[in-house]
Amino acid sequence: MAGHRLLVIGAGPAGLEAARGAADLGREVLLVEATGELGGTPYAHYATLTPHLKGTQDAMQNMLDGVKSHPAVDIRYNTRVVASEGEAGNFRVTLESSDGGRCVETVGAVVVATGFQHFDPGRETQLYGYYEFDDVITLVDAEHMMKEGKIVRPSNGEPPKQVAFIQCVGSRDRQIGNRWCSKVCCGIASKQSIEIKRMLPDAKVFIFYIDMRMYGFWEDQLYWKAQEEHKVNYVRGIVTEILKKGDKLLMKGEDTTMGRPVEVLMDLIILSVGMEPSKGTLEMAQVFNLPREDHGFLATVGEPLDTVTTPVPGIFVAGAAAGPKDIEDSVSMGGAAAAKAVSFLNRLWKSSA
Amino acid sequence: MAGHRLLVIGAGPAGLEAARGAADLGREVLLVEATGELGGTPYAHYATLTPHLKGTQDAMQNMLDGVKSHPAVDIRYNTRVVASEGEAGNFRVTLESSDGGRCVETVGAVVVATGFQHFDPGRETQLYGYYEFDDVITLVDAEHMMKEGKIVRPSNGEPPKQVAFIQCVGSRDRQIGNRWCSKVCCGIASKQSIEIKRMLPDAKVFIFYIDMRMYGFWEDQLYWKAQEEHKVNYVRGIVTEILKKGDKLLMKGEDTTMGRPVEVLMDLIILSVGMEPSKGTLEMAQVFNLPREDHGFLATVGEPLDTVTTPVPGIFVAGAAAGPKDIEDSVSMGGAAAAKAVSFLNRLWKSSA
Numbered sequence: 001m002a003g004h005r006l007l008v009i010g011a012g013p014a015g016l017e018a019a020r021g022a023a024d025l026g027r028e029v030l031l032v033e034a035t036g037e038l039g040g041t042p043y044a045h046y047a048t049l050t051p052h053l054k055g056t057q058d059a060m061q062n063m064l065d066g067v068k069s070h071p072a073v074d075i076r077y078n079t080r081v082v083a084s085e086g087e088a089g090n091f092r093v094t095l096e097s098s099d100g101g102r103c104v105e106t107v108g109a110v111v112v113a114t115g116f117q118h119f120d121p122g123r124e125t126q127l128y129g130y131y132e133f134d135d136v137i138t139l140v141d142a143e144h145m146m147k148e149g150k151i152v153r154p155s156n157g158e159p160p161k162q163v164a165f166i167q168c169v170g171s172r173d174r175q176i177g178n179r180w181c182s183k184v185c186c187g188i189a190s191k192q193s194i195e196i197k198r199m200l201p202d203a204k205v206f207i208f209y210i211d212m213r214m215y216g217f218w219e220d221q222l223y224w225k226a227q228e229e230h231k232v233n234y235v236r237g238i239v240t241e242i243l244k245k246g247d248k249l250l251m252k253g254e255d256t257t258m259g260r261p262v263e264v265l266m267d268l269i270i271l272s273v274g275m276e277p278s279k280g281t282l283e284m285a286q287v288f289n290l291p292r293e294d295h296g297f298l299a300t301v302g303e304p305l306d307t308v309t310t311p312v313p314g315i316f317v318a319g320a321a322a323g324p325k326d327i328e329d330s331v332s333m334g335g336a337a338a339a340k341a342v343s344f345l346n347r348l349w350k351s352s353a
Numbered sequence: 354m355a356g357h358r359l360l361v362i363g364a365g366p367a368g369l370e371a372a373r374g375a376a377d378l379g380r381e382v383l384l385v386e387a388t389g390e391l392g393g394t395p396y397a398h399y400a401t402l403t404p405h406l407k408g409t410q411d412a413m414q415n416m417l418d419g420v421k422s423h424p425a426v427d428i429r430y431n432t433r434v435v436a437s438e439g440e441a442g443n444f445r446v447t448l449e450s451s452d453g454g455r456c457v458e459t460v461g462a463v464v465v466a467t468g469f470q471h472f473d474p475g476r477e478t479q480l481y482g483y484y485e486f487d488d489v490i491t492l493v494d495a496e497h498m499m500k501e502g503k504i505v506r507p508s509n510g511e512p513p514k515q516v517a518f519i520q521c522v523g524s525r526d527r528q529i530g531n532r533w534c535s536k537v538c539c540g541i542a543s544k545q546s547i548e549i550k551r552m553l554p555d556a557k558v559f560i561f562y563i564d565m566r567m568y569g570f571w572e573d574q575l576y577w578k579a580q581e582e583h584k585v586n587y588v589r590g591i592v593t594e595i596l597k598k599g600d601k602l603l604m605k606g607e608d609t610t611m612g613r614p615v616e617v618l619m620d621l622i623i624l625s626v627g628m629e630p631s632k633g634t635l636e637m638a639q640v641f642n643l644p645r646e647d648h649g650f651l652a653t654v655g656e657p658l659d660t661v662t663t664p665v666p667g668i669f670v671a672g673a674a675a676g677p678k679d680i681e682d683s684v685s686m687g688g689a690a691a692a693k694a695v696s697f698l699n700r701l702w703k704s705s706a
Contacts, residue, residue, distance in 0.1 A: 013658065017689075021689070021692040021693070021696070024692070024693075024696035024699075024700075025378060025692060025695060025696050025699070026699065049657060049658075050657070051657070052656075052657075059658060060658065062655075063658055172572055179572060179573040179577070180569055180570050180572050180573065181567060181568045181569055181571070181572040183568040183569050211564035211565045211566065211567075212564045213564065213566045213567075213568050214534060214564075214566075215534045215536040215566050215568060215677070216533055216534055216536050216676055216677045216678075217533050217646075217647075217648060217676060217677075218534070219525055219532060219533050219534040220532040220533065224532070236589075256610055257609055257610065257612075258612070259610075259611070259612045293570075294570075295570060302415075303405075303681065304402060304403070304404070304405075304679065304680040304681045304684070305366065305402075305412060305413065305416055305680065305684055306684065307681050307684060307685045308685070308688070323569055323570060324568070324569045324570075325569075326657070327657040327658065328656065328657045328660050328682075329681075329682065329685065331657070331658055331659065331660055331689070332660045332661070332682065332685035332686045332688075332689045333685045333689075334689070335661070335685075335688060335689025335690075335692045335693060336370075336374070336684070336685045336686075336687070336688025336689050336691075336692070337688075338689075338692045339374040339377070339378060339688045339689070339691045339692040339695075340374070340377075340688060342378060342692075343374070343377035343378050343379075346377075346378070346379065347377075
């Protein structure tokens with residue numbers, strides 16, 4: 001019966017792990033993905049993964065294949081969940097595909113894995129000139145270039161000689177309204193700085209930061225490695241302004257360790273943009289009446305001792321829909337959500353049998 | 354048949370979640386715990402949990418009760434796993450209880466959740482005088498006092514007027530051999546600083562740190578709160594020496610933001626000791642022939658896309674046995690390990706049927 005099925009929404013690392021996990025545990029899974037591709041944000045936008053710098057597509061291939069080839073997983077690409085009625089054991093969800101087709105499916109439980117979107121640096125921080133200067137880009141723009149095996153100044157296609165990362169763009173910032181730390185940007189910037197030095201050994205690379213949040217093994221896998229093997233310069237400080245000077249960018253700020261103002265010419269500036277709840281995550285909050293926690297992500301009950309159970313019976317969350325998460329967090333939560341959703345369905349149908 | 358069972362080793366947050374998760378999915382679970390109590394390190398040593406500051410015993414009670422009362426979980430207290438032979442589907446493990454009794458049990462798969470131990474600050478860092486001065490204590494010693502609802506100077510039982518935390522003791526330290534960041538100590542010190550200010554509003558509390566690693570929501574839940582509501586002083590700097598001066602402690606170091614030396618008298622100094630693989634984790638590496646990764650924790654395959662699968666078929670890991678983890682990580686991994694271990698057992702017994 002259709003109410004025995006699990007609906008997984010979003011096919012990034014968290015959703016893929018939840019879908020595969022539940023299918024391996026014997027449940028039929030309906031996996032709904034808004035784009036035409038599995039893999040989510042890392043697969044679509046990141047050339048390599050943190051912390052090991054392996055190519056994302058190769059690294060994730062097994063995960064994708066495992067879900068694609070699983071007989072118990074029914075994948076719907078280019079599809080969004082637009083409405084839901086009923087309750088656990090009998091959610092009737094309306095799916096809408098990008099060509100406008102609609103259908104209603106019945107499922108017993110749901111894992112929401114709709115993830116995050118990157119902070120848009122144009123919205124508030126006009127300060128950094130993202131929409132003004134071609135050579136101010138984001139981490140994601142840099143990954144897109146790296147996917148093509150290069151890193152150049154967008155203004156003229158030349159390799160940059162001086163590159164700066166600015167951390168915490170749209171994170172740890174009350175003025176912008178994003179009070180949280182986005183957790184992964186220190187790691188990603190460090191990873192990218194290593195990649196830039198590998199491609200352009202003579203370039204000087206700077207990372208301007210408040211705190212380098214390289215927890216766990218990232219400390220030596222990325223942070224020490226960037227400094228010791230690749231001579232990346234970490235500068236604790238604040239960047240206050242970016243101006244155009246000739247064909248370069250003049251970065252003004254303060255080195256808070258040295259206690260002195262900094263004015264340096266850069267060829268390329270990369271903004272380490274943080275995480276916000278994605279459009280899909282906000283939509284799912286509405287569709288399923290899921291409360292959002294203080295920061296706007298989906299609320300869970302019982303944290304830190306339960307990371308995946310929402311206050312709505314039968315609905316679970318995995319990955320960055322619930323807050324800033326790294327890939328490890330997302331896949332662990334995907335597996336945990338699979339376990340909880342499947343035992344929820346097992347209990348439900350046993351008790352009604 | 355006994356080979357259908359799952360063995361979970363260690364009953365901290367990761368092991369409890371793995372045991373409960375697998376039992377809820379219909380498997381019989383043998384849960385082996387070296388002490389006489391469930392709950393692991395947080396329950397045994399921490400008065401309150403990060404980040405919400407709720408009492409650990411209350412917060413964890415449901416989790417403990419769920420496992421204790423589960424008909425499919427067979428708990429063995431005061432018991433260690435001392436040997437294993439055979440392989441997936443037919444591990445014959447020797448259990449030894451603290452009274453010396455031995456028995457052999459057959460299980461089909463294993464989740465190792467033997468966790469971490471706190472770095473012992475006496476071993477190398479005699480510098481900080483942990484074994485020399487009564488009023489130099491660790492985070493754990495502070496929690497033990499907080500369990501009794503107080504925070505005092507061990508030397509004289511008086512409440513301290515000046516308290517300092519020193520971060521990264523036994524973490525991020527190549528000389529000591531612990532190159533990793535222990536991930537949770539910034540959060541725990543900030544939590545404790547709030548609790549100290551609640552108990553002793555007139556005390557001055559300082560946290561000396563390299564980087565404040567308050568990822569995700571800890572940023573405003575703990576770090577901003579400590580500063581704004583409780584006037585905790587965060588000092589970026591290095592503490593080089595602690596000396597006895599009268600009945601106080603003279604702390605010498607450098608404030609790297611202000612670029613000047615610091616010499617302050619303290620009544621109580623709390624060392625934020627990091628995580629190391631526990632004795633049990635090292636024992637399980639031997640018993641089950643599990644490879645250890647570069648830092649000495651249990652190795653997993655496929656990270657960051659798989660956090661719980663070890664290279665030995667049928668053996669999974671959850672929580673801080675695999676590296677520095679917070680409680681969220683541990684319970685997510687516990688759930689993920691349950692899902693993977695149960696589907697592993699299901700596949701195994703289906704294919705041999």
